[in-house]
Amino acid sequence: MPLDTSKNNQKIPVNPGEVLFIGGKASTSMNILHEGSVRVETTLGDTSIVLYSLEGANLTPGIFALLEGTPYPYTIRAKTSCVVSTYVMNQPNAKKTLTTKVSVGVMAVRTLLKEIGELYKRVLSIKGLASKFEQTMDNLGAVYYILNPSIFSDVTPGAMITRDENIIDPVMKLIRNNLAGFQEHGGMLPDKPSVTFLEEDHGEFFEKDYSEAIEWNDAEFHFIRKILSVNPKISQALFEADPSLLQSAAESYVKTYRELFELLSKETFELSETMNSMFVGENSLLEKFNLTLDLFNTGYSTIPSTVLLPITEWALKKSKSLLEEYKQIFGTNYASIGNCLDKLESKQTELTSKYGHELNAQKNKEEAIAQGNDPIRAGIDTKALKVELLNSASQILNYSQVDPESVKEFSTLMVKLKSFKNPLDPEPDNRKIRRTIAKTYWDVYKKSFTKWLQSGKQAPKAVELMLRYGYFDESLLDDGHIVELVGRLYQPGGNPSAPIHHGTDWLEKVYSREVPTSVDELGQTFFEKLKMDLKDSGIKSEKDIPPDYDTGEARLASEISSMYEPNVRLTSGNIASHFPILTKYHITIPLEKCFVSKDDVEKALQYILGVDYTAFNREVIYRNEEIGIKNEFIQRSIIPDFILVPSIGPKIMMWQDLSIFRGAGSKESRGRICIPHFVTGDLKTFMLEAIAAFRWELCKNILGPDWNNVGIPSITADYTDYVQFYKKSKDLSPELKEKISSEFKRFRTDRDKFAYDYSLWIRYEAEGVQRVNRVVRSIFYRHIPFHKNIREKVSSQPAYAELHNRFKNIRTRQHKEFENKYKKYMDASGNLPKELYENLTFYEV
Numbered sequence: 001m002p003l004d005t006s007k008n009n010q011k012i013p014v015n016p017g018e019v020l021f022i023g024g025k026a027s028t029s030m031n032i033l034h035e036g037s038v039r040v041e042t043t044l045g046d047t048s049i050v051l052y053s054l055e056g057a058n059l060t061p062g063i064f065a066l067l068e069g070t071p072y073p074y075t076i077r078a079k080t081s082c083v084v085s086t087y088v089m090n091q092p093n094a095k096k097t098l099t100t101k102v103s104v105g106v107m108a109v110r111t112l113l114k115e116i117g118e119l120y121k122r123v124l125s126i127k128g129l130a131s132k133f134e135q136t137m138d139n140l141g142a143v144y145y146i147l148n149p150s151i152f153s154d155v156t157p158g159a160m161i162t163r164d165e166n167i168i169d170p171v172m173k174l175i176r177n178n179l180a181g182f183q184e185h186g187g188m189l190p191d192k193p194s195v196t197f198l199e200e201d202h203g204e205f206f207e208k209d210y211s212e213a214i215e216w217n218d219a220e221f222h223f224i225r226k227i228l229s230v231n232p233k234i235s236q237a238l239f240e241a242d243p244s245l246l247q248s249a250a251e252s253y254v255k256t257y258r259e260l261f262e263l264l265s266k267e268t269f270e271l272s273e274t275m276n277s278m279f280v281g282e283n284s285l286l287e288k289f290n291l292t293l294d295l296f297n298t299g300y301s302t303i304p305s306t307v308l309l310p311i312t313e314w315a316l317k318k319s320k321s322l323l324e325e326y327k328q329i330f331g332t333n334y335a336s337i338g339n340c341l342d343k344l345e346s347k348q349t350e351l352t353s354k355y356g357h358e359l360n361a362q363k364n365k366e367e368a369i370a371q372g373n374d375p376i377r378a379g380i381d382t383k384a385l386k387v388e389l390l391n392s393a394s395q396i397l398n399y400s401q402v403d404p405e406s407v408k409e410f411s412t413l414m415v416k417l418k419s420f421k422n423p424l425d426p427e428p429d430n431r432k433i434r435r436t437i438a439k440t441y442w443d444v445y446k447k448s449f450t451k452w453l454q455s456g457k458q459a460p461k462a463v464e465l466m467l468r469y470g471y472f473d474e475s476l477l478d479d480g481h482i483v484e485l486v487g488r489l490y491q492p493g494g495n496p497s498a499p500i501h502h503g504t505d506w507l508e509k510v511y512s513r514e515v516p517t518s519v520d521e522l523g524q525t526f527f528e529k530l531k532m533d534l535k536d537s538g539i540k541s542e543k544d545i546p547p548d549y550d551t552g553e554a555r556l557a558s559e560i561s562s563m564y565e566p567n568v569r570l571t572s573g574n575i576a577s578h579f580p581i582l583t584k585y586h587i588t589i590p591l592e593k594c595f596v597s598k599d600d601v602e603k604a605l606q607y608i609l610g611v612d613y614t615a616f617n618r619e620v621i622y623r624n625e626e627i628g629i630k631n632e633f634i635q636r637s638i639i640p641d642f643i644l645v646p647s648i649g650p651k652i653m654m655w656q657d658l659s660i661f662r663g664a665g666s667k668e669s670r671g672r673i674c675i676p677h678f679v680t681g682d683l684k685t686f687m688l689e690a691i692a693a694f695r696w697e698l699c700k701n702i703l704g705p706d707w708n709n710v711g712i713p714s715i716t717a718d719y720t721d722y723v724q725f726y727k728k729s730k731d732l733s734p735e736l737k738e739k740i741s742s743e744f745k746r747f748r749t750d751r752d753k754f755a756y757d758y759s760l761w762i763r764y765e766a767e768g769v770q771r772v773n774r775v776v777r778s779i780f781y782r783h784i785p786f787h788k789n790i791r792e793k794v795s796s797q798p799a800y801a802e803l804h805n806r807f808k809n810i811r812t813r814q815h816k817e818f819e820n821k822y823k824k825y826m827d828a829s830g831n832l833p834k835e836l837y838e839n840l841t842f843y844e845v
Contacts, residue, residue, distance in 0.1 A: 036082020052118030186685030640671030
């Protein structure tokens with residue numbers, strides 16, 4: 001029986017296990033705990049949980065419900081023998097008591113502070129477990145598809161996967177929609193699933209945040225907590241001087257407690273839903289793996305034992321680990337699991353025993369590959385290589401001849417960093433160490449590159465690996481990784497038609513003045529920064545720069561600090577864990593899978609240009625005085641420079657849309673796009689995002705102030721107008737407007753929104769699969785037309801027919817105008833200058 005609080009001013013002894021106050025009952029008393037401890041517990045749905053305990057004297061259990069004026073959201077039970085006083089009270093009286101009896105008010109606020117802290121810890125633990133379950137479900141779901149690609153009969157192997165909200169099985173719908181998002185965001189599914197893939201965080205591709213943290217930035221809460229943490233005599237005096245502070249503190253804490261309690265309910269519900277999807281019923285994910293094992297055991301499955309059994313073993317162990325964590329949090333086993341896990345364990349044990357010889361053979365093979373004995377790399381003497389690269393860090397530091405004091409600090413910090421379980425941990429102290437190391441690393445890189453260039457490109461292999469790939473210390477990589485890097489180092493670079501450069505080749509071009517230097521992150525050029533440094537010297541143009549300042553070394557130093565270093569950081573994708581030195585902790589998929597060659601970039605580029613043939617087009621001025629052409633605007637495609645930088649990550653950076661910003665030839669200069677040498681995802685997807693950014697910025701640059709003027713139609717003006725006014729569009733339904741609004745919340749800028757739609761346009765709409773709305777489709781068909789063969793293919797579909805006819809009529813009229821205009825420029829044989837002929841061809845449909 002709960003305490004009878006109708007009797008005022010009573011002091012009651014309570015035995016262990018007795019209930020003081022029942023959840024759902026009205027709060028009618030102020031309660032003070034004099035000694036002992038109580039336990040606060042609640043039931044959320046079908047799940048019971050102990051939230052926290054309150055122990056010691058001068059605490060006010062249940063004060064939250066009294067001040068909020070609501071029934072108890074929890075049950076309070078005696079944990080040990082305790083003594084409690086109760087005072088009959090309602091909400092108004094309780095609030096008044098806080099200010100008239102300051103000692104009671106301080107007691108209540110301190111209790112709320114303690115309860116909030118304990119509740120926050122409980123929410124964090126449940127949020128953490130829910131995130132782990134969600135990540136496990138998403139990764140296992142992707143692996144289930146790789147093992148059983150026929151589960152979606154409408155998807156052909158290697159084709160893009162579209163979302164489908166009509167799938168009845170919720171687990172299959174989750175897998176399908178996850179995979180669609182995974183591909184859209186550049187995720188690359190492995191040919192064979194692996195335990196490594198299962199353990200990695202693919203949240204950026206699944207559009208999921210698996211963070212175990214809760215954002216909580218209640219400034220008022222933290223301010224009051226600081227007041228309460230000072231000497232009690234000081235805080236007591238402060239509250240006595242202004243009792244309204246106590247009331248304000250109590251109201252703030254009651255609000256915070258309610259928010260946390262609702263967050264607790266939400267996280268517990270989501271955890272329950274995820275666990276049900278994983279464990280409960282015949283459609284659960286674990287049952288699907290049980291079925292896969294049954295098919296394998298009966299011979300109906302062609303999946304190799306060496307692929308399937310390590311996956312199911314991981315699923316078994318991971319499930320047990322997460323269920324044990326659930327038990328620790330909730331104090332009881334997960335009740336709804338049924339026998340799916342027992343079945344999985346039984347099948348796993350039987351099949352592991354049956355195929356043990358195959359599993360052992362595979363394990364031996366993997367160990368051989370890790371040691372560099374893979375037949376594919378048989379040409380490399382692994383033992384000799386290990387000797388050659390022994391103490392690589394020392395070799396590189398000695399070669400660079402940097403300041404000895406910097407080397408000493410650098411070496412000390414590297415030893416400390418290598419002692420961490422994961423050197424890429426985003427924890428603040430780790431980040432500080434990495435930043436300090438990175439500063440010296442780039443000084444070493446710059447000095448090493450200069451020496452390498454001036455010595456005829458001769459250097460120890462460790463130095464060459466650093467310059468190309470960001471290698472530095474052999475102990476930070478597995479042997480197999482090092483063999484892979486060396487094997488790639490001397491491979492032919494290919495002969496792409498586009499301007500694609502290794503980073504070292506690019507820096508050499510800057511050093512020798514073949515190309516101008518790049519801008520920095522603030523958009524400043526080498527000349528502008530030099531002009532600021534020499535502001536008293538009267539420099540007005542680049543020609544005025546003293547030769548001593550405009551040297552190859554100065555330009556190289558500017559390029560490394562302005563473009564190279566920022567892009568190595570930005571292409572890594574995660575600034576919080578960035579480290580410019582390549583380590584095994586960066587490598588989330590096999591190194592050979594994420595290596596990017598010039599030919600790889602060329603293939604991705606040609607794929608995009610095969611759809612968006614005007615991607616790099618702009619209007620430039622053509623002059624030919626000999627035949628009387630003073631100023632003639634023509635279309636020209638100018639492909640930007642693609643630079644492979646020593647980085648690993650899931651991001652390609654569009655750095656500049658032009659390389660010359662003023663004067664003659666600026667509009668005809670190439671842009672600059674930086675690509676990590678190791679792309680941890682789908683290269684085509686990331687290229688699409690970068691080219692979308694290039695299109696956007698080039699249009700803004702060329703149009704100047706009119707870039708968003710709808711009176712002068714352009715991709716930026718029309719798309720910005722769509723973003724601003726889509727809610728008023730008559731061409732979009734209310735449901736579609738709501739969907740667009742929800743999608744837009746994921747993006748920071750209009751350019752990001754455009755890049756997302758552009759990716760859908762190239763990957764799906766070009767195949768006739770409608771993924772953008774009709775307003776966007778109209779804008780894109782006008783400004784980003786498909787290649788002729790694709791236009792002819794989609795024009796028969798109703799969604800494109802009218803757009804195609806309009807596009808065809810406009811282009812036909814433009815072609816006729818230029819044809820008539822150019823007649824006067826034909827020679828005796830009826831031929832036009834190449835530039836005019838190409839412009840005329842551009843407008844043919």
